[in-house]
Amino acid sequence: MKTVTRFAPSPTGNFHIGSARTALFNWLFAKNTKGKFLLRIEDTDKARSTKESINKILDGLKWLNLDWNNEIIYQSKKQKRHREIAEELLKKGLAYKCFCSEEELNKMREEAKILKKPFRYNRMWREKNPKESPKNIKPVIRIKSPIKGETKIDDIIQGTIRVSNEEMDDFIIMRSDGTPTYMLSVVVDDHDMNVTHIVRGHDHLTNTFRQNVIYDAMKWDKPITSHIPLILGSDGSKMSKRHGAIDVEEYKMKGILPSALINYMLRLGWSHGDDEIISLENAIKWFSLERIGKSPAKFDNEKLISVNSHYIKELKNDEIIKFLESYYSSKYKIKIDEISVKRLNLGLNDIKLRSRDLNQLAEMSLFYCSKFPLSISKKAKKYIKKADKTIFTDLLIVLENIKNDFKKQKIEEIISKFLIEKGLKLSDIIQYIRAMITGLDVSPRIYDIMEILGFVEIKKRIENFING
RNA sequence: GUCCCCUUCGUCUAGUGGUCUAGGACGUCGCGUUCUCAACGCGAAAACACGAGUUCGAAACUCGUAGGGGGCACCA
Structure with a gap:
């Protein structure tokens, strides 16, 4: 079947x-x-x-x-069919009309409370003649549920569960307004x-x-x-707003990949040995309901992020560029031009390695795409403020010498020579350069970035600092 | 309250009576590497809720206790 x-x-x-x-x-x-x-x-x-x-x-x-x-299928469109079934049950004597008033029901509830028992409808109309019914009350239809014995269900995950039929009452299947429950x-x-x-x-x-x-x-x-x-939420209580994001939409907004969310959700309650990163193909091949655990799981955002960063590394450059296009245009009103695409294709691999989510990836790649002048992050500003302008004026002169052969090895060579002459260490200037040319305090390796951006762009960005 | 379910490192989990001095992943901490890092490499700490029983042997089976979750609507 x-x-x-x-x-x-x-x-x-x-x-x-x-x-x-x-x-x-x-x-x-x-x-x-x-x-x-x-x-x-x-x-x-x-x-x-x-x-x-x-x-x-x-x-x-x-x-x-x-x-x-x-x-x-929209359930609301099936109401006619539901009503027919209720009528059928009524006709067969397996369900009945109940003319209880709100007050009578409330009374039952109160009594149950006093006796410290759960509320259960007392089935007063189960055997009563409907002719005795009060005129002013529209009835509901209740189903006759067994009074004695027990009911057993065999659940694939929960196993066999037995409950005494006394725990159940004659619940409503049709409301007084004629709609099915x-x-x-x-x-x-x-x-x-x-x-x-x-x-x-x-x-x-x-x-x-x-x-x-x-x-x-x-x-x-x-x-x-x-x-x-x-x-469950991280504290073991029902997952709610105060645990952070709970809706799928929010994860999308936070730059989580659908593949990552799927992988993470799959591992919440289900496992396949020690496997953590599971492709969709394997998930389909390996999945079984029997292997779902019985205990509730707490949602761990950190683990989701780590799965996410894994899937980000697997992304193709053009998939990312497509995302960046919409991200930049809505957030910064920037269009990605041809030269930016060229730079992104050279630089994205490094940025993928250090991104936890798509939004972070976009912010980290921005310096490849932004129009001059660059926007500078708070932390980067701190570095720039402290930097000594004369050093960078001199550095620029040195870099200009290799502008026709602006490759990372060459840049590295010439900078280390420059540092020796000045009696400086690389760490004395690296964060300043990073801040000036990326506007950030975290980025891939500087020589790589310099090569990708090219001398003209580097010159513009450093000069902007010197003159600013 | 009542009925039902759950309980292995902080978290997700492996584990189906001996291979468990309990394995993996995330996180944490330490070290290393590097030019910063949320990257990378190496390493460490970290758990069978508790108490009885069954058994030659129990994380695994049974019962109790404690803690947690869910249901108990003319909601779905």
């Missing part, structure tokens, strides 16, 4: 990193088993679902390259979509027991479930 997985987010906010990992695991499992990965938007909550949120989810999935099969919708949609494997967050584990009641009532085959542990 062909496997079918689904990712079923509710569009009520941003695209959370936890949801992204759920999507990834579904996607990987589908790819690994050569099955299908479907996307369903659970927008039954009209009040909270937004178009923006749907777009964020879609953008995020596309950015991560988690492509889905078939058309997107989540619990009904998921089951009907998963069944209609022929979903074979449900991979979702651990927070849904107890829902499985409720959903089983519906499957049993309809005599439908149950999908196999895998409840993946949640991602």
